[in-house]
Amino acid sequence: MASDGVEVSNKQVIFKDYVTGFPKESDMELRTSTAKLKLPQGSTGLVVKNLYLSCDPYLRGHMTKHDRPSYVQSFNPGQTVTGYGVAKVLESGDPKFKPGDLVWGPTGWEEYSVITATESLFKIHHTDVPLSYYTGLLGMAGLTAYAGFFEFCSPKKGETIYISAASGAVGQLVGQFAKLTGCYVVGSAGSKKKVDLLKNKFGFDEAFNYKDEPDLDAALRRYFPDGIDIYFENVGGKMLDAVLPNMRLKGRIAVCGMISQYNLEKPEGIHNLMSLIVKQVRMEGFLVSSYCHLYGKFLETVLPAIKEGKITYVEDVVEGLENAPAALIGLFAGRNVGKQVVVVSRE
Amino acid sequence: MASDGVEVSNKQVIFKDYVTGFPKESDMELRTSTAKLKLPQGSTGLVVKNLYLSCDPYLRGHMTKHDRPSYVQSFNPGQTVTGYGVAKVLESGDPKFKPGDLVWGPTGWEEYSVITATESLFKIHHTDVPLSYYTGLLGMAGLTAYAGFFEFCSPKKGETIYISAASGAVGQLVGQFAKLTGCYVVGSAGSKKKVDLLKNKFGFDEAFNYKDEPDLDAALRRYFPDGIDIYFENVGGKMLDAVLPNMRLKGRIAVCGMISQYNLEKPEGIHNLMSLIVKQVRMEGFLVSSYCHLYGKFLETVLPAIKEGKITYVEDVVEGLENAPAALIGLFAGRNVGKQVVVVSRE
Numbered sequence: 001m002a003s004d005g006v007e008v009s010n011k012q013v014i015f016k017d018y019v020t021g022f023p024k025e026s027d028m029e030l031r032t033s034t035a036k037l038k039l040p041q042g043s044t045g046l047v048v049k050n051l052y053l054s055c056d057p058y059l060r061g062h063m064t065k066h067d068r069p070s071y072v073q074s075f076n077p078g079q080t081v082t083g084y085g086v087a088k089v090l091e092s093g094d095p096k097f098k099p100g101d102l103v104w105g106p107t108g109w110e111e112y113s114v115i116t117a118t119e120s121l122f123k124i125h126h127t128d129v130p131l132s133y134y135t136g137l138l139g140m141a142g143l144t145a146y147a148g149f150f151e152f153c154s155p156k157k158g159e160t161i162y163i164s165a166a167s168g169a170v171g172q173l174v175g176q177f178a179k180l181t182g183c184y185v186v187g188s189a190g191s192k193k194k195v196d197l198l199k200n201k202f203g204f205d206e207a208f209n210y211k212d213e214p215d216l217d218a219a220l221r222r223y224f225p226d227g228i229d230i231y232f233e234n235v236g237g238k239m240l241d242a243v244l245p246n247m248r249l250k251g252r253i254a255v256c257g258m259i260s261q262y263n264l265e266k267p268e269g270i271h272n273l274m275s276l277i278v279k280q281v282r283m284e285g286f287l288v289s290s291y292c293h294l295y296g297k298f299l300e301t302v303l304p305a306i307k308e309g310k311i312t313y314v315e316d317v318v319e320g321l322e323n324a325p326a327a328l329i330g331l332f333a334g335r336n337v338g339k340q341v342v343v344v345s346r347e
Numbered sequence: 348m349a350s351d352g353v354e355v356s357n358k359q360v361i362f363k364d365y366v367t368g369f370p371k372e373s374d375m376e377l378r379t380s381t382a383k384l385k386l387p388q389g390s391t392g393l394v395v396k397n398l399y400l401s402c403d404p405y406l407r408g409h410m411t412k413h414d415r416p417s418y419v420q421s422f423n424p425g426q427t428v429t430g431y432g433v434a435k436v437l438e439s440g441d442p443k444f445k446p447g448d449l450v451w452g453p454t455g456w457e458e459y460s461v462i463t464a465t466e467s468l469f470k471i472h473h474t475d476v477p478l479s480y481y482t483g484l485l486g487m488a489g490l491t492a493y494a495g496f497f498e499f500c501s502p503k504k505g506e507t508i509y510i511s512a513a514s515g516a517v518g519q520l521v522g523q524f525a526k527l528t529g530c531y532v533v534g535s536a537g538s539k540k541k542v543d544l545l546k547n548k549f550g551f552d553e554a555f556n557y558k559d560e561p562d563l564d565a566a567l568r569r570y571f572p573d574g575i576d577i578y579f580e581n582v583g584g585k586m587l588d589a590v591l592p593n594m595r596l597k598g599r600i601a602v603c604g605m606i607s608q609y610n611l612e613k614p615e616g617i618h619n620l621m622s623l624i625v626k627q628v629r630m631e632g633f634l635v636s637s638y639c640h641l642y643g644k645f646l647e648t649v650l651p652a653i654k655e656g657k658i659t660y661v662e663d664v665v666e667g668l669e670n671a672p673a674a675l676i677g678l679f680a681g682r683n684v685g686k687q688v689v690v691v692s693r694e
Contacts (some may be wrong), residue, residue, distance in 0.1 A: 068592060071625050236620070245415060255623050269616010273583070276602050276632030278418050283630045285623030 661685030
């Protein structure tokens with residue numbers, strides 16, 4: 001227990017300066033400072049030791065200097081990168097937490113953090129699953145997939161669903177939820193290995209490598225001769241434009257992300273929005289932050305499904321905080337296979 | 348009564364051939380044929396005399412050769428143009444209608460028509476309002492405005508709404524519904540005369556001429572410093588792209604039409620769809636054909652409001668079937684001020 005206020009060395013990932021275009025590892029730097037493992041007098045926060053960090057595409061938004069308010073605030077150059085992670089409580093000024101508790105939620109990309117916004121943390125009660133799952137399957141990505149699919153897509157048995165970036169942290173789960181619902185599920189990804197995962201590990205009905213398809217519209221027509229009822233949108237750009245004319249009457253597009261667009265100075269133009277009228281399609285953007293109240297219900301659904309082997313999850317685990325910048329950058333090149341996790345410490 | 352099978356001269360507007368780009372008057376031609384005002388033995392259709400015809404932007408869709416199924420089927424070259432209109436029944440093989448009844452619904456651009464799809468017709472029971480209103484305010488445009496605003500936009504008192512093409516057949520009504528709901532209402536249109544109508548006749552809070560605004564984003568920021576809760580989309584293209592970043596959290600975009608795009612060989616690209624995620628916006632296309640069951644409720648709301656002067660309506664009335672092609676083409680140049688109606692005959 002480290003509540004005696006010892007000073008420790010604290011490795012940190014620092015955000016250097018605003019990014020335009022593709023981020024590079026050199027947009028972040030590693031720094032080692034010292035941290036006192038003690039809360040200031042009267043603090044209601046926590047001192048935590050970070051165990052696992054989550055690499056998520058939305059972090060790219062923090063690296064841009066925004067001229068309008070955004071749901072992702074711009075980082076300040078020189079600050080520690082922040083994101084979702086799993087941590088162990090070392091000291092607590094909040095009666096809801098005690099030393100030794102495991103939590104997941106917003107934390108810093110560093111070995112030790114002081115968290116003041118404790119209301120954003122979830123206490124981890126179930127430890128008979130891999131702890132790292134709370135960075136993804138049992139964390140934000142899982143809740144995103146759950147809320148996005150069940151709350152937004154109004155899925156019905158027998159409907160057809162297409163998922164882009166389907167082997168990613170969210171996509172792999174959406175596909176499995178859709179299969180459990182009795183949908184026909186097709187996913188796309190950017191390598192043969194990922195396509196194999198989709199078909200053989202996650203049980204998608206079909207999957208394809210979008211890089212092998214010069215005509216995305218033709219590919220979609222092939223997999224969906226009668227059209228798409230639900231599109232779970234993770235990619236944006238050309239993919240979205242190809243999907244729109246393939247939507248069925250009263251189709252739904254849950255806009256979860258548009259990773260192909262995050263690094264462009266000007267997003268690509270989408271030309272086929274008239275399909276929204278022709279097919280009476282609903283397209284809706286959503287943020288998981290509006291669905292935290294569903295977390296309990298989500299766990300009740302997902303934990304038993306994991307234990308019964310009905311839901312499986314693939315992580316791409318990188319060891320060591322020093323490798324976190326490369327892991328994050330890798331997301332935008334599609335280098336990760338499955339949910340990208342960084343291990344800071346295993347205990 | 349003309350049920351004795353007399354042969355009459357029948358002026359018709361004929362669709363000549365598929366159109367790309369802007370339609371021209373010469374894409375249609377006037378022909379005079381003869382019509383026998385008698386139904387074939389056993390027919391369950393109607394012989395009608397057409398009184399008023401509705402010029403609607405969606406008609407442009409019929410003039411395109413579609414390579415995919417669309418809600419507007421391609422016209423066949425050489426056929427009579429068809430659209431919505433008000434007509435008087437001359438002869439009936441359908442027990443729900445009798446000679447002398449007034450109806451509105453799909454009919455031909457000609458003096459006399461035989462209508463077989465009688466299930467698409469609405470009988471007109473209220474004739475203490477101008478009959479031409481059934482081409483617009485009390486017809487498809489009115490129901491479009493009603494269903495689009497009340498069913499899709501989930502409007503709440505105090506919310507802000509922006510309407511493009513606001514002085515058109517649908518826009519002028521949406522604005523008045525929104526004012527009656529207690530919203531802050533801003534509309535745009537393409538001339539000073541139309542802007543004056545919006546402010547002085549329809550009671551919009553603000554209105555502007557989009558042609559006077561080189562920076563649409565700046566204009567929208569000026570009228571909506573705190574953002575837009577509801578966008579009623581009639582225009583598409585650059586206007587939509589300017590609106591997206593100005594939407595408020597949980598905003599709604601009812602996609603009714605995209606008139607700026609109908610004559611382009613390739614629709615303009617929309618770059619700002621990421622705002623759907625950032626602001627958790629819902630964008631949904633709709634067709635009035637799915638809302639015909641609301642027509643009775645709609646009339647119950649609107650008829651008293653017209654009589655009490657709470658809702659007003661501006662029509663741009665052209666006399667004579669021979670002027671119908673020019674009137675239709677005029678829509679795409681914004682020449683009409685208010686709902687474009689063609690009078691074939693006043694009785």
